[in-house]
Structures are given as structure tokens and as C-alpha cells.
Amino acid sequence: MMKSLTALVLTAATISSVAVSRDKVDFSCHDVKSMIELLEDGPEDVVKQVADDPVDYRDNHHIGVDVRNDAPSANAQRNNLPSELGLLYGQRPKHVTDDDFATAGESFKRGLGAFYDCFGKELLTETPVSYTRTSRGEGIIGILKDTYKGRHIIVQYGYFWDSAHATPIVWQTIVGYGQSE
Amino acid sequence: MAADLILAHELSHVLQFHASADFVASLCAGTLRDVKVYELLADFGAGYAMFRNGNQDARQNFVRTVSSLADYKFTAVRHHGTVTERLNAFDMGQASGYFGQEVKMEALIRNRVAFLRLLGGPEQRKLEAGSTTFREFARNALAEVYR
Numbered sequence: 126m127m128k129s130l131t132a133l134v135l136t137a138a139t140i141s142s143v144a145v146s147r148d149k150v151d152f153s154c155h156d157v158k159s160m161i162e163l164l165e166d167g168p169e170d171v172v173k174q175v176a177d178d179p180v181d182y183r184d185n186h187h188i189g190v191d192v193r194n195d196a197p198s199a200n201a202q203r204n205n206l207p208s209e210l211g212l213l214y215g216q217r218p219k220h221v222t223d224d225d226f227a228t229a230g231e232s233f234k235r236g237l238g239a240f241y242d243c244f245g246k247e248l249l250t251e252t253p254v255s256y257t258r259t260s261r262g263e264g265i266i267g268i269l270k271d272t273y274k275g276r277h278i279i280v281q282y283g284y285f286w287d288s289a290h291a292t293p294i295v296w297q298t299i300v301g302y303g304q305s306e
Numbered sequence: 307m308a309a310d311l312i313l314a315h316e317l318s319h320v321l322q323f324h325a326s327a328d329f330v331a332s333l334c335a336g337t338l339r340d341v342k343v344y345e346l347l348a349d350f351g352a353g354y355a356m357f358r359n360g361n362q363d364a365r366q367n368f369v370r371t372v373s374s375l376a377d378y379k380f381t382a383v384r385h386h387g388t389v390t391e392r393l394n395a396f397d398m399g400q401a402s403g404y405f406g407q408e409v410k411m412e413a414l415i416r417n418r419v420a421f422l423r424l425l426g427g428p429e430q431r432k433l434e435a436g437s438t439t440f441r442e443f444a445r446n447a448l449a450e451v452y453r
Binding site: 234 | 365366370373374376378379380381440
């Protein structure tokens with residue numbers, strides 16, 4: 126079981142069925158840094174702590190977080206590593222309006238400030254993420270100076286909406302291993 | 307530092323005054339409708355100026371500054387662009403400096419529709435497939451907006 130899981134992308138996620146609260150939308154430095162600490166211990170530790178006992182992990186680390194195994198991405202297959210951990214929050218599916226995006230955008234502005242307060246000079250570089258090809262939203266992906274075996278830790282924060290699948294506006298914070306240097 | 311960025315942004319508007327009589331006329335007449343693209347082109351100019359000045363801390367300062375100035379009033383005439391649109395414009399200006407291409411505001415205004423489209427960045431699928439890189443995308447994007 127463990128062996129097969131190491132080839133998978135592991136995503137710790139929660140899609141809340143209730144209206145999203147402001148604190149879940151806001152960028153949480155504490156939660157993200159705890160995920161980074163886990164990644165810095167290596168992928169085997171990620172698998173052990175998250176996949177081995179997801180209920181315990183959920184209850185003792187990130188309240189309300191659910192564990193899900195996704196099909197491995199091409200990147201994950203190549204690396205044979207669990208490539209990322211993430212926190213996702215979303216509202217129940219509904220008709221999303223421009224006003225909802227305006228509200229999300231204002232939240233993102235606040236979150237971006239918290240993102241930089243959180244990482245500051247720990248960031249090697251960062252770039253905006255656009256979701257315009259398949260959905261609507263915005264985000265930022267940062268590459269941290271911290272590494273695990275020559276791979277920089279990456280952090281992505283933002284929100285998106287997939288019009289094709291009528292999803293809610295989903296907020297995501299993902300930490301993962303970057304490409305090797 | 308924020309003052310340097312704002313000054314570079316505003317000086318880019320001066321370049322726009324010199325580059326486009328139509329822009330000046332519509333601005334003076336109060337009929338300018340595509341405010342956003344001119345604001346983003348000024349962010350482009352600020353990115354170029356900050357790169358040429360060799361200020362490595364400019365980006366985080368810009369992000370913090372622009373985060374407070376960006377807006378999400380999508381349908382308002384005076385909409386200045388979202389956070390990521392403004393960051394992408396700033397980055398494209400930095401790329402122009404990196405590739406040693408001086409700001410050609412007249413061409414940028416002429417090709418503003420392409421400029422807005424290219425702010426979206428490279429397709430994620432192409433990046434993941436390795437069929438393009440940020441560097442290649444930036445070089446091609448600049449060639450298109452400076453045409």
C-alpha cells in the first residue's frame with residue numbers, strides 16, 4: 126500500500142459543503158508552514174503521516190482536512206514522489222457572478238499581503254498564475270529558498286472557478302516539490 | 307521604494323502622451339474607455355525601469371504596492387486591472403529589460419489587444435509538456451507587442 130502510494134500525488138483537501146467563512150479564504154501562514162515542514166522531512170514522511178492515517182492527520186493537524194489520492198501527474202510519475210500537499214476550500218456550487226469574483230479578488234489582495242508577510246525573504250522568486258485558459262481566477266506561485274534534496278519547495282496560493290464543471294470558487298494553497306536543480 | 311515605482315508608472319503615462327495623439331485627445335475629452343490597458347502598459351513601463359535600475363527588491367515592493375491599488379470593479383470605466391494582471395504587466399516590462407529591448411510605447415499601444423491577451427502567460431499544458439518555457443514565451447510575446 127505504502128509503495129503504491131508513493132507514486133501518487135497526495136492532496137489533502139477539503140471542499141466544504143457550507144458557505145465559506147472568511148478565515149478559510151484568508152491565507153493561513155501557520156497552516157502552510159506546517160505543510161512545508163512536513164514536506165521538508167521528505168516524501169516518505171509525507172506518505173507516512175498523511176496517507177498512513179488520514180483520519181489522525183486530519184484531526185490532529187488540519188481540522189476538517191480530508192485526504193484524497195489523485196491520479197499521478199506526468200511530473201509525479203517522473204519523480205516517483207508525492208509531489209504536493211494542499212488545502213482547498215470552496216463554496217457549494219452555485220451561479221457565480223462578477224460580484225462573487227470581485228469579492229474573491231479583494232480577498233486575494235489581502236491574502237497576497239499575508240503571503241508576503243509569511244515568506245518575505247524566504248522567497249527565491251514568484252510569478253502570478255493565470256487560470257484563464259480553462260476557468261477564471263488568479264493566484265501566485267512562489268519558489269522558496271528551502272530545498273529537499275536539491276528540489277526547491279514551491280507554494281501556490283489563489284482561487285479559481287471552472288466554468289465547464291460549474292464548480293464553486295475554490296481557494297487553494299498548495300505546497301510541493303519543484304523540479305530538481 | 308514605493309515612490310520610485312509609482313514615479314516610474316506615472317512617467318510611463320508621459321511616454322503614452324508622446325506616443326499617441328488619440329490617447330491624449332480622448333483623455334482630455336473625457337471619452338477614454340480602455341483605461342485598464344493604459345494603466346497596465348504603465349505597469350509594463352515601471353517593470354522595465356525597475357529592471358534597468360537593477361533594483362532586485364523592486365518586485366516584492368511592487369506587489370505590495372499594487373496589491374493595495376488593484377481593483378475588481380470589472381465593469382467600471384476606470385478599472386485599473388486585477389492584482390495578477392498588473393503583476394504580469396510588470397513582469398513583461400522586466401522581461402523587456404532583461405532582453406535589452408527598450409520600451410516602444412507606440413507599438414505597445416498599437417498592439418494593446420495582443421498585449422492584454424499575452425498577459426495570461428504561457429499555456430500551462432505547454433509548460434508541463436515542455437513544449438515551451440517562460441523564457442521562450444516572453445521572447446515571443448515581446449516580439450508580438452513590439453511589432
